[in-house]
Amino acid sequence: VKYAPDGETVIYDNEDLEKKIRSLLNKLSLELFDDITDELITLANQSKWETDANALKMTVRLTFAKATDEPHWSSMYAKFCQKLVSTVDKSIYSEDYPIPNATSENQYYTGTNLAYRLLVTRCQSEYEKGWSTDLPVNEDGSPIEPELMSDEYYALAAQKRRGLGLVRFIGELYRLNLIKFRVIVGCIRILTTEPEKEDKPK
Numbered sequence: 001v002k003y004a005p006d007g008e009t010v011i012y013d014n015e016d017l018e019k020k021i022r023s024l025l026n027k028l029s030l031e032l033f034d035d036i037t038d039e040l041i042t043l044a045n046q047s048k049w050e051t052d053a054n055a056l057k058m059t060v061r062l063t064f065a066k067a068t069d070e071p072h073w074s075s076m077y078a079k080f081c082q083k084l085v086s087t088v089d090k091s092i093y094s095e096d097y098p099i100p101n102a103t104s105e106n107q108y109y110t111g112t113n114l115a116y117r118l119l120v121t122r123c124q125s126e127y128e129k130g131w132s133t134d135l136p137v138n139e140d141g142s143p144i145e146p147e148l149m150s151d152e153y154y155a156l157a158a159q160k161r162r163g164l165g166l167v168r169f170i171g172e173l174y175r176l177n178l179i180k181f182r183v184i185v186g187c188i189r190i191l192t193t194e195p196e197k198e199d200k201p202k
Contacts (some may be wrong), residue, residue, distance in 0.1 A: 004049045011046060014054070021059055025066045030076060037080050043091045053094035053114060059084065060118045064126060064169070071165035080173035085115040085178060120179055123170055 002011045012020060021043055028036045046055035060081075067077035086097060090111035097109045109117055173179045 004046075009046070009049075011049060012043070013042055014058075016067055017043060017046070017055060018058060018062070021062050025062060028076065028080070033076070033079070037083055040080070041084055041087055044084060045092070047092040047094075048089050051093070051095050051099075053118070054089065055113060056092055057094070057118060060115070064122050064166075067169040068162045068165035071168045074165065074169045074172045078169060078178065081119060081173060082176045082178055085112055085119065088112060088115045108142070116178070119173070123173065123179055126166055129200055 002013075003009065004011050021040065024040050024043075028040075040059060044056045044059040046051040046174060047057075051061050063077055063084075067074055070077075088111055090115060093108040093110045094114060095108060097114055098107055099109055102108075108114070170179065
């Protein structure tokens, strides 16, 4: 077992850390919300002893994956993000999140500011990946019978569910003032922008 410099906090390697975060997210419920989220934030705070905020980044990434895969629990995961942003250890920083034109001794975003930026960055990057809402159908447009559905069909169905889950999750984050209106506007632009048409051959 590896301990942090304080001699008490256990430092988990990436594999064990991911397993623990996933396990806690699987157990998360409204009834156990406070206890489970406290444990998740303790794991995220392992980043106090990192220069890249790996534990905090992993917590945000896995929470997003869980929230988009379970859209009916979007509000609960958004509430956790709100708690994470407001209570994460203020000393945590990441060297790949420098403050532009910083003039003070602190050169990097830390604590709440860093957690907020990780959240917004994840929103934008996941949304920009895009997804398809169209599922394969028969030639006449009728639904494919369940027994004839291919792995591709199920993969597209999962992609559609996660895409719609992401939209709902972003809406819940916006409702809690965790993302700004300009992020929502950016997402709408992506939805409404038509792809460039290829020039017709002359």
